[in-house]
Structure formats: C-alpha cells, structure tokens
Amino acid sequence: MNPNIPQTDRKRIVIVGAGFGGLKLARYLSRRKEFQVVLLNRQNYHEFQPLYYQVATAGLEANSILFPLRAVFGDCKNVHIRVTNVTGVRPADKAVDTELGPVTYDYLVMATGADTNFFNQQNIIEKALPMKSVAEAIALRNRMLQNFEDALSVETLDEREGLMDVVVVGGGPTGVELCGTLAEMRKTVLPSDYPELDFKMMDIYLIESGGELLGPMSVQSQQHSLDYLQKLGVNVRLNTRVKDFDGRVVTMNDGTTLRTNNLIWAAGVKANPLAGLPPEVLGRGGRILVNRYNQVQGFTNVFAIGDVALMTEEKWPNGHPQIAQPAIQQGKHLAKNMIRWAKSEPPVEFTYRDLGTMATIGRGLAVVDLPFLKFQGFFAWITWLFVHLMSIVGVKNRLAIFLNWMFNYLTYNNSLRLIIRQKLPKGNMAAMQEKLSDQLEVSKT
Amino acid sequence: MNPNIPQTDRKRIVIVGAGFGGLKLARYLSRRKEFQVVLLNRQNYHEFQPLYYQVATAGLEANSILFPLRAVFGDCKNVHIRVTNVTGVRPADKAVDTELGPVTYDYLVMATGADTNFFNQQNIIEKALPMKSVAEAIALRNRMLQNFEDALSVETLDEREGLMDVVVVGGGPTGVELCGTLAEMRKTVLPSDYPELDFKMMDIYLIESGGELLGPMSVQSQQHSLDYLQKLGVNVRLNTRVKDFDGRVVTMNDGTTLRTNNLIWAAGVKANPLAGLPPEVLGRGGRILVNRYNQVQGFTNVFAIGDVALMTEEKWPNGHPQIAQPAIQQGKHLAKNMIRWAKSEPPVEFTYRDLGTMATIGRGLAVVDLPFLKFQGFFAWITWLFVHLMSIVGVKNRLAIFLNWMFNYLTYNNSLRLIIRQKLPKGNMAAMQEKLSDQLEVSKT
Known part of the structure; x- marks a missing residue:
C-alpha cells in the first residue's frame, strides 16, 4: 500500500480528521491555488455528532447525519482524501504514519477530536x-x-x-x-x-x-x-x-x-492526540496545548484545532468547551491565517465567539442559552430544531431530517426500529479473527 | 429462554417467515377472532427484496426498504411476533423448534423463501x-x-x-x-x-x-x-x-x-425448507410440494407458500416463478381458506394471476411485460418506478423512496456513498468468536 499522493510545488497541508474543525478548514482551503490539501479520515464520511442520540433512539437513520467526504470535494483537484487510520506523527521527519504508509507534510493540522472517557474503569x-x-x-x-x-x-x-x-x-x-x-x-x-x-x-x-x-x-x-x-x-x-x-x-x-x-x-470525553508528540505539549484531558494561532507549543508548522486542542483565553482559562462551535470557528480562522502566512502577512489571534448553547429534552421541551437571552419550552424546542437542521451538511440530509421530524411529530412514531445486523466480510477465519480483535480493542486508556 | 406464547382456546397458526407471503397472510388474519397468530422471523423487519440492488449501489438507504414488523401489528393483540431462528419442524409433535425453545401449532405455514444458489461450488x-x-x-x-x-x-x-x-x-x-x-x-x-x-x-x-x-x-x-x-x-x-x-x-x-x-x-436461488420434513415432500430446487390449497403433501395442517412452495398448475407445470406476486397471492388466498376451514366451509383452489413482469436497466430505461401489452423505454421506466413505489409497506418509506428517486434523478447524485462499519457487540472474546462462526457459516449446500 502507498498513499500515492502526487508531488506538486504547492505547500502540502495535511489535515487529520474530518469532524467539524477539519472539514471546515479543508473546505475553506479547497479552492486555494497555493496549497495542496490532504485530508486523512478513518471513515469516508463526516459525522454530525449532535444527533447521535436520535440515531440511537431510532428517530433518525444514520445516513441522514452522515455526509460522504468525496461528495463535498468532488470537483476540487487539489484536495486528496485518504480513508485510513493515522497511527502517529514524526515531527522530525515532517511526516505522519498511516495504515497506507507515511505521508509527509509542510503543515500538519490535527483535528482528531475526542472520544469517550471511561476514567480507566x-x-x-x-x-x-x-x-x-x-x-x-x-x-x-x-x-x-x-x-x-x-x-x-x-x-x-x-x-x-x-x-x-x-x-x-x-x-x-x-x-x-x-x-x-x-x-x-x-x-x-x-x-x-x-x-x-x-x-x-x-x-x-x-x-x-x-x-x-x-x-x-x-x-x-x-x-x-x-x-x-x-x-x-x-x-x-x-x-x-x-x-x-x-x-x-x-x-x-x-x-x-x-x-x-x-x-x-x-x-465525559478525552482528547485523541496523535502518538509521537512530545509529552510536554499535552495538557488536561489529553488535549494538545496550542497558542492563539492554534500552533502546537514548540512548533511553527504543526497545529491542533477543535476538541483535541487546548487554547486558553482570558475568558476561557481552562480552554474552550469541547463542542462544535470552537472547532468550526478555529477551522475557519486557521484557514485564513494559513492564507495570510502564504502571503507573508502577519497572522491574527483567535478569539472564541460564544454563540450560546442549547439542549432538547423532549417533544416541545428544550432549553436555550443565548449570550443575551435565555428561554425554555416550546419556542426553545423550535429554535433547537431549526439550528440543528441548518447546521447539517447537505440539502438532502436536511430535507430527510426535516421530513423525519415532521413525521415523528405528527405520528408519535419513529419508524426506524430496525435491528440491522451487518454481515461480516467474507474471508478465511484467521483474517476474520484478526479483524475482530482490531474492532474489539477498546480505546487506549 | 422460552417463547412465552400465551395459551388460549383459539387455534394457533404459526407462520415462519415475514417475507411477502408470510406478511400478507399474517396481516389478513391479524384481526380475526378465531385464530392466534404466531409470526416467527429471523429479523424484526420485513424486507422489500426487489430494491436490494438500489441499496447495494447507494441509491437508497437500507431503512427505506425495511419495515419493522411490530409497527405493522402494534394494535393486534392476537398476533405474537418472535424474532428468532427456526431450526426445524417436528410434525409428529405439531411443533417447530426455535432458538428460544419449541413452539407448538395447530396450523403451520412455512413462508421461508429462497436463498442464493451457489450450485455447490x-x-x-x-x-x-x-x-x-x-x-x-x-x-x-x-x-x-x-x-x-x-x-x-x-x-x-x-x-x-x-x-x-x-x-x-x-x-x-x-x-x-x-x-x-x-x-x-x-x-x-x-x-x-x-x-x-x-x-x-x-x-x-x-x-x-x-x-x-x-x-x-x-x-x-x-x-x-x-x-x-x-x-x-x-x-x-x-x-x-x-x-x-x-x-x-x-x-x-x-x-x-x-x-x-x-x-x-x-x-440462481434455492428454497429454504425447514429441517425435519419428510424427504419425499421436497421437489426441484428444494421447494416443498404443495397442493392447490398450499397443503404440504401428506399433511392437512402444514402449509407452504411463496418461493419455498412448489405448486403446479396446468399453465405452470414447473411451479410458479419465485417472485413477489405468487407469494402475495398465496398468502392472501390461504388466509381466506383458513377462514373457510374454521367455518367448516370447503376451501377454494389457488390459481395464479400473472400480473406481468418488469425490470429496469437505467435512467429512463426499463422493460415491461403486461399480460396484454409489452413496452420499453421511458414510459416503462415510469411504470416500474410507480409500481415499486406503490408496493412498499409504509407511507414514510414510500415518501422517502420517492424523494430519493426525485433527488437522484435531478442531481445524478446518489449521496449514500457511506462505508458504515458497525461496531461488534461487546462481550468476551469467546462469545464473540462463537457469534462470528455463526455469521460466517455459509448457507448449507
């Protein structure tokens, strides 16, 4: 196996992870002539995390909250997507190791997010x-x-x-x-x-x-x-x-x-930093310490954004909350700084703009905290529905979710109560068991 | 484990399989006071087989062509659904064996369909x-x-x-x-x-x-x-x-x-007869020989319908084609005969009504053979779409499929190109491997 990423004279930006932060960054840079963008992700889709619980409770089909990465970047010739696990980083060689082989970078952006924290139990x-x-x-x-x-x-x-x-x-x-x-x-x-x-x-x-x-x-x-x-x-x-x-x-x-x-x-969650980083750059919860330009402590060409990054501001002495908004904002901000650096312009410091938080409890029941307004109940629920609907990638996903929600609201009947068990891929038993052990391996704690 | 099916003074009809035939039969009998209906199926859903290929090619999500059985029979108190494998039948004891334990019957209907025929290669x-x-x-x-x-x-x-x-x-x-x-x-x-x-x-x-x-x-x-x-x-x-x-x-x-x-x-396909039937009732392709009342040869209370049954008529000396229509028609017909028997009325012989066949090749390309009319091309394609849409169980599935087809037609973009790999259930490795061997077991040939 070989990642087969073409060599060009553009600067190569390797982005690890296509969550909210990595996807935003890649989309922003996808049409810039000065960069080659390599997006490495374990799945061939972006996941809309805030609605997992509706998949778990048979309210939405998994497809509606997923979006195939290749459909996002289909016509961007300078974006190279590889679906693979990144096993570590070697900053001295300016390379990440993947299951397909090593990929070198000029700039590396780690957007690897966070995973469940079982607190070692x-x-x-x-x-x-x-x-x-x-x-x-x-x-x-x-x-x-x-x-x-x-x-x-x-x-x-x-x-x-x-x-x-x-x-x-x-x-x-x-x-x-x-x-x-x-x-x-x-x-x-x-x-x-x-x-x-x-x-x-x-x-x-x-x-x-x-x-x-x-x-x-x-x-x-x-x-x-x-x-x-x-x-x-x-x-x-x-x-x-x-x-x-x-x-x-x-x-x-x-x-x-x-x-x-x-x-x-x-x-709780804990960050997913790449193996191979110097231990002193890891902070609380496994998050990677970055400055206000998302640069990892001690590096100028290695960055972290979103849940995996720990950036402090005066208002956020313990870092930003590990939710979608900081990731999206950092992805966009870092893209702009990348373009500034390429033009030899000075970068701009990131400042988190808290747009508020919300949660839904049930039919007609939600709570919304906006910076200058807090409200609860039915109108909060409508707000929650609207904001989540508008945040989903893809017109078709949006339409599918809207219709599902309408249907469930009218009928009280979430009709996805299907126990779909996938067939395991065919092959010999030994290969199967190896695959199985991989899948059973619980997250390193 | 125990199937825990309540004993009543109604006659118990056990239906094995919730494909086109079994589902039709169960729905028809679901509101009759004279019967207790037990529906045994390996999955908790009915599958709409004619559209598998669209799931395989990312045109439709799996959910759209599945319908949860419990949503069909939710308010029918005399229908008892058990999601289990039926491992065999013991006609002498009037019982089938399942993974949950034995289930006795007054009448047994085998609607177990057909599976891929690899011709022992x-x-x-x-x-x-x-x-x-x-x-x-x-x-x-x-x-x-x-x-x-x-x-x-x-x-x-x-x-x-x-x-x-x-x-x-x-x-x-x-x-x-x-x-x-x-x-x-x-x-x-x-x-x-x-x-x-x-x-x-x-x-x-x-x-x-x-x-x-x-x-x-x-x-x-x-x-x-x-x-x-x-x-x-x-x-x-x-x-x-x-x-x-x-x-x-x-x-x-x-x-x-x-x-x-x-x-x-x-x-090709071969039938899935239950283990335990006398060998003389099995005909070509493993199909169970039945008379025009769908009674298995030599029995009065054991029936087979659909793909697994082999009924000959003058027009169909080799049996009916193994497609949806004979199964649906036999399911409905057998339900009516069951009601006649319960009233001590004489049963009526089944006659297959060939409604025609059709196939789609691509966008705007299909072929349709109706009994008195054959046509091809765009209008055939529209006919194919309409007939398949109207045959799907569930308003929501119908709507979802219609919107998917419209969307794909307009955008040339089937956006379900997702490689979703399911997590294996957690448990100890031994239980896993046992489960794995089950899943790997290829159909008995």
Whole structure:
C-alpha cells in the first residue's frame, strides 16, 4: 500500500480528521491555488455528532447525519482524501504514519477530536455502552431493541427488568437528550410495539456526579431540564458517581446499586492526540496545548484545532468547551491565517465567539442559552430544531431530517426500529479473527 | 429462554417467515377472532427484496426498504411476533423448534423463501458476493466503495484494475439492474468522487448461462434489455458459465478468464425448507410440494407458500416463478381458506394471476411485460418506478423512496456513498468468536 499522493510545488497541508474543525478548514482551503490539501479520515464520511442520540433512539437513520467526504470535494483537484487510520506523527521527519504508509507534510493540522472517557474503569470499558460515533449509536439502537425482544422470552421477572431498565451516566446534553427521548418512547411507541410487556416496569435513571444537569448552562436552564426530565418520569440522581458495573448491577459511590443490563456511558470525553508528540505539549484531558494561532507549543508548522486542542483565553482559562462551535470557528480562522502566512502577512489571534448553547429534552421541551437571552419550552424546542437542521451538511440530509421530524411529530412514531445486523466480510477465519480483535480493542486508556 | 406464547382456546397458526407471503397472510388474519397468530422471523423487519440492488449501489438507504414488523401489528393483540431462528419442524409433535425453545401449532405455514444458489461450488461460496438480504446488499455497497478507496493506494495497475472491475453472474432482473446502475455510476458519480482514478479502466461484465437476458420475459424485452446494457457499456456474455473464482480471477467454462476481485453472484436461488420434513415432500430446487390449497403433501395442517412452495398448475407445470406476486397471492388466498376451514366451509383452489413482469436497466430505461401489452423505454421506466413505489409497506418509506428517486434523478447524485462499519457487540472474546462462526457459516449446500 502507498498513499500515492502526487508531488506538486504547492505547500502540502495535511489535515487529520474530518469532524467539524477539519472539514471546515479543508473546505475553506479547497479552492486555494497555493496549497495542496490532504485530508486523512478513518471513515469516508463526516459525522454530525449532535444527533447521535436520535440515531440511537431510532428517530433518525444514520445516513441522514452522515455526509460522504468525496461528495463535498468532488470537483476540487487539489484536495486528496485518504480513508485510513493515522497511527502517529514524526515531527522530525515532517511526516505522519498511516495504515497506507507515511505521508509527509509542510503543515500538519490535527483535528482528531475526542472520544469517550471511561476514567480507566476496566469493568465499565468492557460492559458499558458509549455513544461517541455513529457506529456506537447504531450498536446502542440494536442493543436496546434486542433487549425488548429478549424481554419477551426470559423466564424471570428479574431478568426482564434488567433488560428493560436503562441507566445513563452523565448529565450533559447527550445524557439529558437520551433520557428524555427514552422516556417519551416508553409512553408512546414502545407499549404499542410490545403489548406483551408492561412498560410501567421500565425504569430510566440519569446519574450525574455534579450538583446539576447541563453543567455549563445557566441556572434556569439547568433547573428547567431537571424539571422536564422528572415530569417525564426519569429518575435523576445528582452528586452520584458510578463506581462499578458487572453487566447486571451498577454500583454507585454511596454503595447503592441498580439492577440493569444497560449502562450507557456519556460521562465525559478525552482528547485523541496523535502518538509521537512530545509529552510536554499535552495538557488536561489529553488535549494538545496550542497558542492563539492554534500552533502546537514548540512548533511553527504543526497545529491542533477543535476538541483535541487546548487554547486558553482570558475568558476561557481552562480552554474552550469541547463542542462544535470552537472547532468550526478555529477551522475557519486557521484557514485564513494559513492564507495570510502564504502571503507573508502577519497572522491574527483567535478569539472564541460564544454563540450560546442549547439542549432538547423532549417533544416541545428544550432549553436555550443565548449570550443575551435565555428561554425554555416550546419556542426553545423550535429554535433547537431549526439550528440543528441548518447546521447539517447537505440539502438532502436536511430535507430527510426535516421530513423525519415532521413525521415523528405528527405520528408519535419513529419508524426506524430496525435491528440491522451487518454481515461480516467474507474471508478465511484467521483474517476474520484478526479483524475482530482490531474492532474489539477498546480505546487506549 | 422460552417463547412465552400465551395459551388460549383459539387455534394457533404459526407462520415462519415475514417475507411477502408470510406478511400478507399474517396481516389478513391479524384481526380475526378465531385464530392466534404466531409470526416467527429471523429479523424484526420485513424486507422489500426487489430494491436490494438500489441499496447495494447507494441509491437508497437500507431503512427505506425495511419495515419493522411490530409497527405493522402494534394494535393486534392476537398476533405474537418472535424474532428468532427456526431450526426445524417436528410434525409428529405439531411443533417447530426455535432458538428460544419449541413452539407448538395447530396450523403451520412455512413462508421461508429462497436463498442464493451457489450450485455447490465451494470457491464461489467462499469468495463471491451474494445479494439475497439487506445485510448482503450493505456488505456489497461497503465492499465496492472500499475497493475504490483501496484502488487509490495500490502499487500496481493490475491490482487497481482488479479492484475496479466487476463481474456479475446471472442475467435475471437482479443482475441486469445491478449492471445498469453500476454502468451509470461509472459515467456520473464515480469520476466526480474519485478524480484520481481513470474510470475508462473500469470494466463491467454480465455473465449469463442461457442464451438471453431476463429469461422468463418476452423476446422483445430480452432484446431491449441487452441493447440498453450494451449501450451503457456493459460487456454481456451469453451462453457462458462461471466455473471457478479464486478471489482474483474468474474462470469461465470456455476456459477464458477475467481479472477481478469482485464477483457478484445472482445466478440462481434455492428454497429454504425447514429441517425435519419428510424427504419425499421436497421437489426441484428444494421447494416443498404443495397442493392447490398450499397443503404440504401428506399433511392437512402444514402449509407452504411463496418461493419455498412448489405448486403446479396446468399453465405452470414447473411451479410458479419465485417472485413477489405468487407469494402475495398465496398468502392472501390461504388466509381466506383458513377462514373457510374454521367455518367448516370447503376451501377454494389457488390459481395464479400473472400480473406481468418488469425490470429496469437505467435512467429512463426499463422493460415491461403486461399480460396484454409489452413496452420499453421511458414510459416503462415510469411504470416500474410507480409500481415499486406503490408496493412498499409504509407511507414514510414510500415518501422517502420517492424523494430519493426525485433527488437522484435531478442531481445524478446518489449521496449514500457511506462505508458504515458497525461496531461488534461487546462481550468476551469467546462469545464473540462463537457469534462470528455463526455469521460466517455459509448457507448449507
């Protein structure tokens, strides 16, 4: 294998990761004559992370929140996409190593994002369900649906309750949105799908280690979201940590236990820095320390943007929140600085513009914090829908999501309750098992 | 595990398989007070088989051609769905065995359909790609897209051609539709996605053992489809059989070879009868011999319908074609006979009503044979689209497919070119490998 990237006299910018930051940067530079852009990504698509939970709860099909990278850059001849894993960086050689072989760079931008943080708890790594990729969201959907099928066929009530109950860990937007949606499904579509099961038995718990839900939001949004969830019948436990999970019983730090087969882990993220960086450039949560030009400490031609980068401003002494907006803004800003550098103009410092945050809890229930206005309820929900719809890449995805949402709103019926199990690729058993071990390898902790 | 199907004083009809026949039968009986209906299916959804090829070629998302069974029967309290494999039948005990345990019946209807027929060629079983389930269609899509990614990174021209070329075996509707779509993608979307590849290198072959394409259709439809495919640049080889495939080279019965990594096998089907039936009831192609009431030879309470059944009429001395219409008509007819039997009325003999056949080759190109009218071209294509759209279960699926088709027609851009690899369920390695062997087990030949 050989990445086969043509040599030109343009400066080569290698971007690792096609999330919000990497994609924005690549799109911005894609039509510039002074650069050759190499975009390396593990998948052949961009994922719209904020809607994973709707894939997990059968509200949207995975396709609607994915966008094929090659469809974005089809007519840009100076953009070279390679679908591969980047295994490390060798700054001394100005090269990254990939599964296809090494790729050299003039400039390197790491936009590798963040992954689930299990806080080194081995039992939880092995048994809990994360939701930090569309593949994990589909796995979660399949698992939940299979649970209800299995619940029909078990011999004891204890087993049935274990299959039906859900414990979600982490009171951020993911945990809140997931619990809200599950609680609504418990009222509407699930009893209609499974008339043989008694959904009064299905308990939904949300466990949060802090003293409130939606930590970074305003106090009024925090209180409203707690109130909404409780009205929907979600058991919220604040100031509680999950200590252990054996696949059947969750143990809290206060010694209490909950019987469930389903522990969904949305309790935190940690950055995905590339192997090979000097240890002194890594800060809190594995994030890469960068200056206000997104340059990695000690380098002029190596950059990090988005969730994986740790840039401090006076207003953000611990770095920016690990959400879409800082990544998008840094991607765009770095593109402009790249163009300035190419013209030998001085670069401009990045300043994060906080556009606000929002979360949805259920049908007609959301909380929105804008810089100068906070509101909750139905109008907040419409705002949430509109903002998310407009942020999706692709006219067709937008249309598909809009129609899905309209349909679900009118019918209370998210009709994607499909347990699609993919066929494994054919080949000999040894190759299969090797592939399997790869896939089973849990994220390095 | 225990299927936990409640005992009532109603007669229990067990239906194995929720394809066109089984689903039709179950829907027809779902609101009758005299029966308890137990529907056993391997998946929790019904698959619309005629559009697999559009999933394989990224034209439709898998979800659009699937419909969750529980959404069909949500409010029918006398229908009990169990998602499980049926491993065999024990007529003496009036029971079928499933992975959840045995299920007894008063009446048994086998609607288990047909699967790919590899004609016992071990190399082809191991290395060719079938397309007889939505999981196989997704696997095919992932494989084809991954091939183009790999083609960018190989070292030799031979390897690149092997990845890009496609050989399809079987000149029935599946093979014809697949080749037509691939040939159109080669002209439009693929060169735009992969400007670094030269699509003049990509060869598409269609191999058919008979003397014409679309065997059961009219001569004028056969000739038009051949003509359309050749105009699209497909190399059609009639009167040729594939003898061997080693994963890199296809060998024909005339000794010629073709270099490709991709052999798509659509050359025939064989029925899926349940294990445990007396051998004398199995006819040609593994189909179960039934009388005109769909009763299996020698039984009064065991039935077979659709692809798995072999019923002869004067007009159909070799049985009905293994397509949707006979299955649908038999499902409906058997339901009516069941109701007649329950009322002690005499049953009515089944007569197949041939509504015609059709196939689409490409954009604006299709062939339609109605009983009293045959036509080809653009109007045939519109007819094909309309008939398939109207046959899909579910308003939302219909809408989704309609919009997808409109969008693809206007933009020439099927935007589902996503290589989605599912995460394997977590668990210990031993359980994984067991699951893996299950999935790897190729159909018994």
